[in-house]
Amino acid sequence: MLGQTRSLKIACPNFGIEEKGALRSILGLLEPYLQEPWEVSEAGPCDVCFVNVDQPNDAAPAQDAASRVVRCAQRPRLHPQGTIHRPLRPHEVLAVLSDATRQLKGNDRDDTCRPDGHWGFRLRAWPLDFIKWPKPWWRVLACIAREAHSVEQIAERTGLPAKYIDVCMERLMAAQLVERLAYTSNGALAGAGLKQKWSALASRLLKKFGFAR
Amino acid sequence: MNEVYKIVFMGAPGSGKTTCIAALSDIPPVSTDVPCTDALQETKDTTTVALDYGELRLDGDNGRLLLYGLPGQSRFSYMFDVVRTGLFGAIVLVDASSEGAIDGLAETLETYREDLASIPLVVAINKSDGPSHALGLRCQQALHAHGLVAPVTTMDARRRDDVVQLFEVLLTLLEFGFDHPGKGRAT
Numbered sequence: 421m422l423g424q425t426r427s428l429k430i431a432c433p434n435f436g437i438e439e440k441g442a443l444r445s446i447l448g449l450l451e452p453y454l455q456e457p458w459e460v461s462e463a464g465p466c467d468v469c470f471v472n473v474d475q476p477n478d479a480a481p482a483q484d485a486a487s488r489v490v491r492c493a494q495r496p497r498l499h500p501q502g503t504i505h506r507p508l509r510p511h512e513v514l515a516v517l518s519d520a521t522r523q524l525k526g527n528d529r530d531d532t533c534r535p536d537g538h539w540g541f542r543l544r545a546w547p548l549d550f551i552k553w554p555k556p557w558w559r560v561l562a563c564i565a566r567e568a569h570s571v572e573q574i575a576e577r578t579g580l581p582a583k584y585i586d587v588c589m590e591r592l593m594a595a596q597l598v599e600r601l602a603y604t605s606n607g608a609l610a611g612a613g614l615k616q617k618w619s620a621l622a623s624r625l626l627k628k629f630g631f632a633r
Numbered sequence: 634m635n636e637v638y639k640i641v642f643m644g645a646p647g648s649g650k651t652t653c654i655a656a657l658s659d660i661p662p663v664s665t666d667v668p669c670t671d672a673l674q675e676t677k678d679t680t681t682v683a684l685d686y687g688e689l690r691l692d693g694d695n696g697r698l699l700l701y702g703l704p705g706q707s708r709f710s711y712m713f714d715v716v717r718t719g720l721f722g723a724i725v726l727v728d729a730s731s732e733g734a735i736d737g738l739a740e741t742l743e744t745y746r747e748d749l750a751s752i753p754l755v756v757a758i759n760k761s762d763g764p765s766h767a768l769g770l771r772c773q774q775a776l777h778a779h780g781l782v783a784p785v786t787t788m789d790a791r792r793r794d795d796v797v798q799l800f801e802v803l804l805t806l807l808e809f810g811f812d813h814p815g816k817g818r819a820t
Contacts, residue, residue: 545777546784548769551798558802562810565782578809618811621638622804624691625698629797 427457428521431466434475435492439507443470446510449594453514455521468520473499474506488520509586510593511571514600515539540568540601541589547597556580557588568601636696639719640803642685643705643745644726645737649759649790650702651685653726656793657800658687658700684712705741713748722753722803726790727772729761735771742779753806754783755799759790 430447432440440460447458458468473491496503504512543564547553550561559578563569571589575582592598642650655662665683685702701716703709705725725741727734738756742749756772758765765787772785784802788795 543782545773545782548766548773548785550784551786551802555805558805559809561784562806562808565806565810618804618808621691622808624696625689625800625804628689628692629800 427459428468428517428524429461429464429466430458430468430470430517431461432470432472434472435470439472443508443513446508446513449510449590450514450517452596453593453600454517458517467524468517470508472506473503488516488523490516510590511539511541511586511600540570541574541592541598542568542601543592544597544599547592547595553588556584560585560588564598568599636691637699637719638696638721639699639701639716640722640724640800641713641716641720642700642702642724642726643741644759645705645728645731645733645741647731648705648726648728648737649757650726652790653724653796653799654685654687654700654702656790656796657689659690660688662687662700684715705737705744707740707744710744713745717748720748720752721807722755723749724755724757724799724803725749727756727758727768729758729765729768729787731760734768735775738772739775739778742775742781746779746781749783750781753803753811754781755802755806756783756785757790757799758785758787761787763787 430443432443435443444460447454447460451457468488468490470490470492473493491499491503492506492508493499493503494506496505504516541564543561546561546565550558553561556578559580560574563574563577569577571582571585574580574585578585589598642653644650651662651664663686665685684704685700687700689698689700690696691698699716699719703712703716723745725738727738731737756776758768758772761768769785769787776783776785784806786799786802788799790796
């Protein structure tokens with residue numbers, strides 16, 4: 421613990437009420453995965469400040485000089501490295517707050533962790549009711565069953581949109597069926613040829629069984 | 634082209650291996666069933682003493698999918714050598730009606746852990762009255778104890794649709810989770 425009795429505070433001064441509410445919901449969802457409790461602060465000093473850079477004309481947020489500023493944008497790639505998505509995504513919030521916790525603890529020695537919040541996810545166990553889950557989510561489960569992959573890698577491999585994968589991840593995290601690991605790219609995704617081979621076999625078999633792809 | 638692929642069904646006696654293969658095979662399944670002479674007599678008339686074999690012909694060319702049924706017990710582990718080459722998936726069957734269901738699964742996982750870690754694996758609970766959450770959790774615990782992560786689902790081996798659904802899961806694992814089935818290592 422940080423030796424504090426208070427929760428760590430997040431300021432998001434130029435976020436709308438709905439987005440703040442969404443962040444509170446995300447914090448509730450992430451509670452089991454965070455080393456310290458976090459809360460959205462409406463006033464006073466903060467430990468992390470989320471800034472909506474899509475609203476550059478808003479008044480600059482007053483912030484503690486020691487607080488960490490996290491840029492949030494609908495298109496993070498158009499902004500400096502470290503900018504995360506708006507609307508906020510749980511896995512990115514988790515990464516940012518975990519980094520911030522380590523910094524606040526003066527224990528930021530994990531050089532495998534990327535400052536821009538890139539994390540890999542690995543499945544701990546398949547959901548027992550996975551058969552009732554949307555079939556595209558089976559792809560996500562299959563993708564992270566053996567190795568940790570970032571959302572971007574999962575999207576690349578499965579052909580699913582990142583937002584769709586985020587929803588699946590939220591459900592997995594809520595059920596504590598996924599673990600988050602510092603992600604280091606190893607370029608281990610299958611080559612196109614191999615994937616095509618297995619896709620072709622799967623298509624042939626499913627066609628034989630009367631399933632269209 | 635004459636591609637050959639293999640899938641193996643494994644499990645304790647009476648878990649449904651023969652039934653699964655019969656549900657899918659394009660040829661009359663080859664079976665080595667003999668009348669039971671031991672305690673199994675109380676639960677079934679015959680049991681497989683070696684292996685079951687069936688075939689699925691793939692559309693479009695001369696490709697074949699070979700279906701094998703192997704006992705899960707350690708004393709039959711030498712038989713896995715017959716199927717190892719070209720194997721791209723395994724379905725381990727668990728007999729929900731058996732008191733020793735988890736012990737049988739644990740023995741199979743213990744015996745074949747290295748092989749099962751390197752190919753797509755599905756654990757299928759058969760002969761269950763309905764979805765069995767408790768037994769599913771125990772199967773997951775057995776998998777976890779052996780360092781394996783695999784889907785666990787309930788099925789009825791007598792229903793072809795259920796067996797086909799197992800295939801769908803297995804193929805999803807193959808397509809999106811494995812680059813080189815059979816060459817990976819346990820985590």
